[in-house]
Each structure stands twice: as structure tokens, then as C-alpha cells.
Amino acid sequence: MQRVILIEDNERMAALVASGLRAAGISADIAATASEGAAALRLSTYSAIVLDRGLPDGDGLAWLGSQRRAGNTLPCLILTARDALHDRVDGLENGADDYLAKPFSMVELVARVRALLRRPAGLVSLVASWQGLQVDPAQSSVQYGSQTLRLSEAEAQVLLSLVRAGGTFLRRSQLEAAAWGLSIATTSNALDVVVYRLRTKLLKLGAPLDLVVRRGVGYALAGR
Template sequence: MNRILLLEDHERLAVLMSKGLASSGIVVDTFERIDHAWLALQQVPYQAMVLDRGVPDGDGLELLQRLRASGNNIPCLVLTARNALHDRVTGLEAGADDYLSKPFAMEELVARVKALLRRPVACLPLDPVAGDLRLQPSANLLWCGAHSQLLAQAELQVLLVLMRKPGETLRHNLLEAAAWGFEAVTPNALDVVLHRIRKKLQLLGSKQQISNVRGVGYALCTKKAP
């Protein structure tokens, strides 16, 4: 399932957009402020984002410019009520991949977001590799040599983050956000997912393991030789 970030401070419009995208299998995390959206983008591997230009703490393009300056190439659609040519040019020059003026038809928004989701993000590997593991997100499969295990969506999202930063200790809340965005989950939801991943690593005979660094977080690393 695809997950995108929406920066939009108009509550009713944000709800309508979320519902329209959800009907096409796209999960939306909505934020009203640039600083909140920036924090979320550091924690969740979103597949695309939709930005409104006019939000309470500035112009949505400020967020886009910060992301591009940091090397983040996440596909981006910019929304605006401004129809002037120079506003469209400004958005594209800031790093936007597409532009949609308000008011718009929901069908067009969904079609444009789907088009963005078909664009690979250049800065991230499509099938990340860590040690003897290879992740195939398009099929929800984890491979070790010629053997594979089917992953649930939450398991896939957690492994995506761990395998893109092998050996790095990642905090509990970051892994939760990767799996479920900012939805409310039970306190032990991540523990259950990690337990299932560990069992699948054992079934595959992998030399990789998920280590718990007490009080800090979790890391994917190679087992030490006995």
C-alpha cells in the first residue's frame, strides 16, 4: 500500500482529498504545518507528497526546497489557488514534479498522484540489500539466496527502514511511524511485528539479525561468529 504526505491546512479539503486517495488504495498522512511535515518526513519513507503553498507557518515550497537541498528526491505535487504563470514556474523551479491549481476535480488529483507514484525515487534503492538479504517491495518478499518469505505490509515497511540503514540503531518511534504512519497503535504492536520478522529470518537461515539496543532502539546487523 502506498503512503503519501499531504500538507494542507484546510481541514474539509484535506478530508475530501484523503478519502478520494484512500478509495484508490493510497494512505494519506495530513499535516497543517511545515515543521510538522518536515519531522514526519524524517521518520516515514513516504512514496510521494502533495503540498499546499499557503499554510500557517509559511509557503509549502519552503518544505520542498529544504528536502531537495538535503538530497531527498521524493516525487511532489504542488497545490495552489494561484493561476499565474510565474507561480507555476516558481513551483517547478523549487523542485516540484507536477502542479495542480485549485479548484480541481478529485479524479484528476488521484490520477496525478498515481502518476507520481510510478516514478522511482532516485536516492533510494528499489530492492535494498543488507548482508545476505534482499527485499523485493513490489512483491512483499524477503529473499535470502534462493529462498523467500512473504511479508505483511507492516513487516515490509519496518524492514525497508532497517535494510536501508544496516548496522544503524533506529528508534522505536521511527519504526512505528514507518509501519503505521501516525495512526494510533497498541503499545506492543511493533514488538509483534519484530517477532514475526525474526521468525522469518530464522526460517530463511539468514546471518542477519535484529538486535535490541536497550533504551535506544533496534538495528539490523550480522550475527557474530560463535
């Protein structure tokens, strides 16, 4: 299932949009502020951004502009109460891919998000590699040398985060957010199961890396 980050401070609106997207088979994490959205983008892999323009900590459009300057090329749909022509032009010129004025129908929003998700992902590769280990979240696979193994979605997101961290320790909460999003409750041992399975798969691949755990510190990839 493809995942989008929905950045919307109105709790009722966010819940309705997220519910509509999920009913259409699109997973949606919710962030209430621009800073929460930026943190979510650092933790997880998304296919698109749905962004409210009026946020408590600033203009969503200004935030999107800063994301674009930093190299973020995820397709973005702007939600706004402003429907003047110059507002739409400003949005497109600051990196928005589409613009939807409130109030809107859920059917139209879902259709527009689906259109964004069909666009080629091509400007930035989601594949990450470190020490010869390569993770492809789009294919939910991990490769080392000539060997490739399939991963569950949660395994792919956890391993992707660890590979991108390049040996730096990540907190448990960071990996749980990467694996299951910000709004899905999980059992207390769900991450432990994923870690066990990843260790088994790294051994099967013959990769010279192990997933190490340090109590009170977090999780990281390290040489055997």
C-alpha cells in the same frame, strides 16, 4: 496499497484530501508542517508527495527545492491558491511535477495523483541492503543469498527502516510510524507481533542477523 505523504496545515482540507485518496485506494499520511513532512519522509517510504504551498513554517515550494537538492526525487503535486502563470512556472522549475490550484475537485486531484504514481520510480531505488540482507518494499520481500521471502507491508516497512539504519537503534515510535503511517491507530502490541515475525523470517533465511530490542533504547539489527 501505495502511500503518499500529504503536507497540508488546514486540518479540514487535509482530512478531506486524505479521505478522498483513501477512497481511491491510496493511503495518505498527513503532516501539518514542512518539518513534520521531512520527518515523515525519513521514517517511512512513500510513492509521492502532495504538498500545500502555504505552510506555517515556510513556503512549500522552497521546502521542495531543498528536498530536490538533497536528492529526493519523489513525484510531487503542489496544491496552492496561487494560479498565476509565473507561480506555476516557479513550481515546475523548483521540482514540482504537477500543480493544482484551489479550489479543486476531488476527482481531478485523485486523477493527478494516480498519474504521478504511474510514473517510473526509477530515479532512486527504494531497495535497501545491509550485511547481505536486501529489502524491496515495492515487492514486499526480503532476500539473503539465494533465498527470498515475502513480507507483509508492515514487516517490509519495519525491516526497511532497520536496514537503512545500519545497526543504529530506532525508537518504537519511529518503527510504528514507518509500518502504519502517522495517522493510523494500532494496538499496543502490533509492533511486537511484527518483530516476532521478522525474527522468525531472518532465521528461515539463514541471515546472520537478529532483530534486537533494548528496553528504553529501541530496536536494531545486529549480528547473531
